Amino acid sequence: MKQLSRLLVVGLFLIGFNNLQAQDENNPWQVSFGVNAIDVYPTNDQDAAYPTGTLFSEYFNVNDHWNILPSISYVSVSRYVGDGFSVGARGSLNRISKLGDVAADDLSHYAVDGTIKYNILKEKMIIPFIEIGGGYTWVDEIGFGTANAGIGASLWFTDNIGFTLQTGYKHAFEDYGVKHFQHMAGISIKFGGTDTDGDGIYDKDDACPEVAGLAAFNGCPDSDGDGIEDGKDSCPNEAGSKELNGCPDSDGDGIADKDDACPNEAGLAALAGCPDADGDGIADKDDACPNEAGPAANNGCPWPDRDGDGVLDKDDICPDVPGTVANNGCPEVTEAVQKTLLDYAKTILFDTGKASIKTESEAVLQNIVAILAEYKNSKFTIDGHTDSVGSAKTNQRLSEERAYSVMNYLIENGVASSRLSATGYGEDRPIADNNTSQGRRTNRRVEINLVKPSN
Template sequence: MKHLNKFLLATLCILSFSTAQAQDDNNPWALGLGINVVDFFPTGEDAPLGGYFDEFVNSGDHWNILPGISRLTIARNIGAGFYFEAAGSVNKIDKYGDEGWDGLTYYGLDGTFNYSFRNDANAGWFDPVLGVGGGYTWIDEEGVATLDGTVGFNFWLSDHFAFNIQTIYKHDFEDNPVRSHWQHVAGIKFALGGKDSDGDGIYDKDDECPEVPGLEQFNGCPDSDGDGIEDRNDECPNEAGLPQFNGCPDTDGDGVPDPKDECPTVAGLESMNGCPDADGDGVKDSDDECPNEAGPKENNGCPWQDRDNDGVLDKDDECPDVAGTAANNGCPEPTVEVIEELNEYSRTILFDLDKATIREESKETLQAIADIMKEYPQTIFHIGGHTDSTGSDSYNLKLSKERAASVREFLITAGIPANRMTSEGYGESQPIATNKTAKGRQENRRVEISLDKDKEMKKSATEDTTDM
C-alpha cells in the first residue's frame, strides 16, 4: 500500500501540471478516473491459463480488483478523430488464472493512440473507440514492455463529462512472470482545456468575437437588442429592428428607418424623409403653414390667395377683403383727394371763443371725419392745430395744442384707436393766409388732418424687424 500511495501522488502531480499547461496553450484535454480489473486467464496460454476469450467474464474466479480509484488517464486530442491517451494504473494480484498468488502489487504505465468514431465532441453521446499502443507493467520488482490494443466506449452525458468502459489487451513478448493479460476499465472522463475568454460557453478558437460574450448561433458574437441581427452587422445594435433596415427600427411603419426618419413617430413619405404631407403639395406638414390646403413651397405650403386682388397675398394682407397697397400691408391708404376731403370737414370745426371746447354744431362734422378714417384702419393720421397772430405766441401755441388734442379725443370716442392718431399745436407759425385781414385770420384759425409720415415709417420698420 505504501507503493500505491506514492504512485497515486506522483500520477496526480503529473496530470495536474499537464492539464494546467494544456489549458494555457488552448488545447483540448480529458482527465479520466476509474477502476481497473486485471485478468490473466483468457490469454491463450497453457495451464493454469485458458484459451483466448475463454471464461472472459469470469469475475469470481479470475478477476483481480483493487477497491477505489485505481486508474488515472490524461488524453489530448490530435485531430481528425484521433487522440493520445496516457494511463497509470495500480492493482493487487491475488489470482493468476486458476492459481492464487500472494497479493503481488501491479503497476502499469501505458500510452495508446486512439480513434474516436464520434469524431467531434459535439456529434452525439455515443463514442466507440479503438486504439493501439504500448506500455510497461510491473508485478512487484519484475517489469516488462507490452504491446497494447484497446476497444472501448465513451458515453458523453454533456460536452465535458462522460462515462467510460474499456478493455485492453496487453501482450508480453518475453518469458516473464508478468505475462500477457487483459485489463478491463470503468470510470469517468472530464473534458478539459479550451480557452473561453468572454465566458460565453464558446471556445476562443471557434468564437468570432472572443472578447465579448455572445450567442452560439452567431459564432460567439453578441446580439444586444435581441432582434436576430448580430451587433457587428446591426446599424442600431441597442434598438431592436428589422433585417431590411440592417437592424434599425421603423417605429411608425412608413418604410423609412428611424435614424433616417425626421418624423419617426408619424407615418410619412420617403421623399419627405419620413414626414407626412397631408395635402400633397410637396411641403412636409411640419413646415406647411396650411397643412390641409395645397400650396407652393414659396408660400410655405399655403395656396396663392388674394381675395381683394391688391397684389398682397391674404396671408400677408391685414385687410384681405379690401384692396390696399403693399406699403400698407394690403390695407388702403388715403389718397390726396381723401385728405383734402378730411380737411374740408376739419376747417369747419368751431370752438368756443378762446377755448378748446368743440361747439355742438361741429360734432356732426367730426363724426363724418371719423367715418372716413375708419375706411383706412392701418393709417396713422396727424391732427394739427393752428391759430392767427392775434395774441401772444405762447398763448396761441397753447391754444392750438389744446384744440388739436380736443379733436383727437372726440375721434377716439367715435371709435378711432388712439394709436392711430397723433396731435400737435403749431400756434401762429404756419399761416395759410394773411393775418392783416379778418378773412385771412379766419383761414389761419383751423384744424388740419394729414398722414403721420414719421409714425408710418416707424411702424413699417418695426414690422420689418418682426418679420426677420
C-alpha cells in the first residue's frame, strides 16, 4: 500500500504537469512539495469512534494530535487562470498514529485533491491566499470523499522560489469518513516564463512583451533608431535628439517641430516657435504691424492719440479734443467756465409763478448747451431757488419744477441725462436780502453747478 500511495502521488504530478498551462502572467507554473500533518482532534466530530474536541480546540497541539511523516509527503501542481485564481491538483500521503487522544496502529493515509486557489495580494513578497476544493481520501484502505477549504501564505525569496505554509479542513461526506485538518509546509517553485514577441527577453522581464525590442531598452523597440525607446520617444518614427525627447527641430530654435507653429523659421518658445520682429509679444504671423510694437488688443499695432493729449483714443472719452489724463482725455471745467454757466443760468426767465421758460431765454439756454457739450464726461446739477414770498411749500414745489424744466430742456437738446440731476431748494438758500425787491429778484434764480468727483 505504501508503494501504491507513492505511485499515486507521482502519477498525479505527471497528470497535472501535462494538462495545466499557466500560474501567473510571468511564471505560468507552480509546483510545491513538502511535509503535511494530519490532525483529527479539533473537528467537533461527535459521531467519531475516537474522542474529538470542539472546532479548533488544541489546534496547535503538535505533540499529542499531529500525525507527521518525516519526509516529503505532498506534491502539488497548479495553473493560473487569471485575476488571481489558480486551479490545480495535489497528492499527499501520511501515517496515522494518533486519532485524537487515542493511539492508532499506523494507519495509512493518502489523498488526491483538486484545488481552486485565490491569491489575495499580487506581486508581493508575502502573498496570502484562500483555497477550496474537493477530493478523495483513503485511511487504511477505506476511501471517502471530502470537501476542502483552507488558507495559507507564500513567502517568495525570488521571482521563482518561495516557502508556502497552509492549513485546511477536510469534511468527510460518508459517516465512516475521517474528518480532519491537514497542515502543509513546503517549497514552491514557479517557472515556465514565455517570450510572446520572440525578442529573446522573457515576458516577465520584458517591458514591451508584445512588441519585439532591444535588450538595452528592456525589450522595448526604437523604431527610428535615435537611441530613444519608442515608449519615451515623443516622435517614435522620426529621429531626433534626447533634449527634445526624440523629436526633430528643423529650424534649430530648440522647439520640436511637432510643437513649433513655425517649424521652418527660428522663433521663441513663448510664441510656439514663431518669430517676433518688433518684440511686442505677438508672433509676426498674427501681428498686423510686425515691425511696429503694439498691444494684442489692437492686433499688434500701437494705439493712436488723435488729439495728442497723451490719452490713447481707446481710453479717451474726448478723442478729438485735447484734455487731461485725470479727466479721461476730456478738458476740465475751469472756474471761469463754472462762473460763465452760473451767469447764464441766472438770466433764465420763467413765467410768473410758473415753471415754463420764457422764449427770450432760448439763446441763453443754447449757450449753456454748447458749453456742456465741450465737457462730455462732466456732470452737473441744476439747482432751483425762490424768494420768501408765499408759503414755503409752494416755493419748494416751484423751485423743483423750474430746475426740472431747465434740465429737461438741456436733455432735449442733446445733453446726456446721465450727466444731469435737478434739485429744488425753495427759499432755504437765499444769496440776498428778501426784505428788498432787488434781493428777492436775486434770490429767484437757477444755478448750474459742476458735480466734482468724489475721491
